[in-house]
Amino acid sequence: MQKKSLGIVLTYIRYRETSILVTIYTKSSGIKSFIENGVRSAKGKHKMALFQPLNLLDLDLFLKDKGLCRISEAKSAYPFKETPYNIYKSSIALFLAEVLYKVLKEEEENVPLFDFLEEKIKELDQIKTGLENFHIYFLWELMVFLGIFPETMHEMxxxxxxxxxxxxxxxxxxxxxxxxxGLNRKIRSEMIQVLLDFYHLHLESLGEIKSLDVLHEVLS
Incomplete structure (x- = not known):
């Protein structure tokens, strides 16, 4: 089935010599995995820069009910101004992309969730103040869409x-x-750990977040 959709890149792994397997959260069909041939070669139709974590893409897709899907056309839907070039923002983007890769599992349309993620990705790129707290707010707000939002802070x-x-x-x-x-690096780290522990409590798929140590190091 051929379909056009916006998509958010979550992660990729190298496949064979010049290809990748990329996981994208699509607006039309939820989580999908794609094989992108030749992307790591000079002659590839699409360039690796398109498939960096949290990139927003305009996509023409060939979707399957089972197995890997394919991308007919891909182009940037939102050219970043700062995120890839700012070590603080790129570290936050990598962390959030890893969390999303672990917790988003539905292969179906969820427009409110996609719109929330799209808004936050653009906000991260554009934000000028409060960057050190961005990922804390993000994890708290994301819980609403995952169905695990606590009624109060005390409940959590x-x-x-x-x-x-x-x-x-x-x-x-x-x-x-x-x-x-009164907030400092130690307190923010403790807040992130509380939120991740709450995610772990309700979402077995979360597992270890490998980018967390890098995030703490960069934001220290």
């Missing part, structure tokens, strides 16, 4: 054993009230 901490009332209060001030006073 209670499910995790309510390990730190002080951290709970700081997360509530940051996420629910937008108050950022």
């Amino acid at each position: 901490f209670s499910q995790l054993g309510n390990r730190s009332p002080e951290l709970e209060a700081m997360m509530e001030r940051l996420i629910l009230r937008g108050q950022v006073e």
